Amino acid sequence: ADRERLEHALAQGDETHVAIELLALARSHPGSPIAQAAGERLQRLAKAALERAQAARGSDEAAERAALTIAYLATLEPESRKVLRARLEQLTRTEIFSRKRSVECEEYKVVPGDSLSRIAKRFRFPVDGIMHVNHMRRTLIRVGQRLKIPRGPFEVLVIKGEYRLIALQDGKWLAEFPIGTGRDDSTPEATFEITEKTKNPTWYAPDGVYPYGHPKNILGTRWLGFNDTEEHAGFGIHGTARPESIGRSESSGCVRMRNEDVEVLYGLIPTGSRVRILP
Template sequence: MKTWMGMLLAAVVGGGVALLGVNFLKDDGLPVAPGDARETGNAASRMVSSNPPPKAALAPIAIPRRPIFQRTGIVLPRPAIAKPVATVQDSEIQALLAEADRFFARGEEGQGLRLYRAAFSKAQNRKDVNLTSQVLKLLEADDNLTLWREKYIGYLVERGEGNKAFENQLSRGNSILLQGKEDKLLKAWTELSQAHRLATNEILRRRVYDIVGPMLKRNIFSLRMSPLVERYNVQSGDNLTRIAKQYQTTSDAIIRLSGLSSEVIQPRSRLRVLGGKMKIFVDKSDFLLWVTLDGRLLYQARVGLGRDNTTPEGQFSIEVRQKDPTWFRPGSDPVEPGDPRNVLGSRWLGFRDTNRVSGIGIHGTMDTDSIGRESSAGCIRMLKDDVEMIFDLVPRGTMVEISS
């Protein structure tokens, strides 16, 4: 009996040892160290019965495997986007900018701007240096010469920052104008005209002209005294033709601005004269024409163009100025002024013929629906009031630049 009991006890103990040995390995084959909490718990549960528990009850606790290269949910930090100063590779320029920033921090703006200008002079033609923010600050300064302002603006445009430069200029010019000071009118006009040059489409150009137009109407296209218009005292023997030539303008412009009813002038009378170099620009893509005086925006209007893109592009000059022109159609009788069939309207500004272009110019039209469309034989059409204004302003020899 003792022998049988001993054999039974040995079998039970041996089986338990075997089961414990097996369970030293996890289900995934990884060893479990003796004394591990899982090993202790599993052993205790197996000692309750000699039968192994159902597989579902084992519910092994897996030890997570750690691969050598592991993709986790942690987002690695992206490289920081460098500020303009950080893109500078030149230690000398970096030093100038750092010193300038210290001056700005102390409120010494003049010294800071001086160092910004020095940095710009060294870096303006380098592609590895981005001084956009510094140039925008330089544009805000009041003491910039026109040449430097144009360099700053050109720098921004070349780097795709033309819109920033435009908004900066528009805001700057408008703020000067809103001061309401007559001695600031010329400066405001200059700044706003610079914004117009930066404009890349009709919407932006209209934004500028919506500000400039009323200012010009009040101070130039009126009879009021204004610092934007010169006053000329007529001397004995003077005539409008001679005065107009002296100021690079036209008799018609003097008559319009001075409120004269004819070309007859009297000694000691005073005339309003707008002298300077005129230039005409036409943007075919926007059906827009504008006139500048010494680079400042003077007038702007919508136009009609040649059908099938026949209005030529390039540089031209005004050779013919004619009021109430007769229209000479090839193979047909001349069409007199005022005839509804006369497509030239009340004014004709003919371009000098070139090797590739002839018979082209700017003229009026009675067909108002043709403005903003391609419907002419190649000429530029304008509404009556617009073409008569342009005609009065521009003398012979005025350059015309047509682009698309």
């Protein structure tokens, strides 16, 4: 069974997802032979990716970002990842969140009859995300305006034991946030899809229904709901009225974020995106 899990991890279609699957094995079975084998594979993957990133530095930022993402995910020690994360933040600011043209993004020229919501639907990227990437404060657009729109697919990786959430764009590091998780290990380690997104959500609690703004509403300013499965139902990512709980296991099982962070994530992750939760 261990060999089958390892072979499955190595059979993923790209190195980013190979790294994620190996990371899942290493974290799910600490101290076991399968974890040791996965760790050794991760070390080799990280070393090769770092060599590619170094070769691309200064000449191909997209290639450097792709390689650093693999190295980042293949590095098990949180402290060792900090330097990599700092460089990934720099690259992402330039490639995605600046006005500079990028091979990572579509460039769209606004035509008569366009609206931001229509453009968002066409490119399957949220209105809030288009505004964030293009430094827009209002939804008003003008004919001839050029908009930068990141290419997907988009996904979310949650590492419970480190209280971290990583957003990925086309297999590359996009953003990262601290989170809170469920008490008594109630946040499920599984793969989901985001099927619902709501601003200022209502909390349907076991003891009643509480609209946004009610003192008993725990969901904060955004809700990104997961699909229900045979084993898990009612889970999602949301904000919080208790920011001091971030970095702790105090929720009822959902992934909890600071409101300002979940608002950014809400804009970057479209409905239909995959969510993978690791130990």
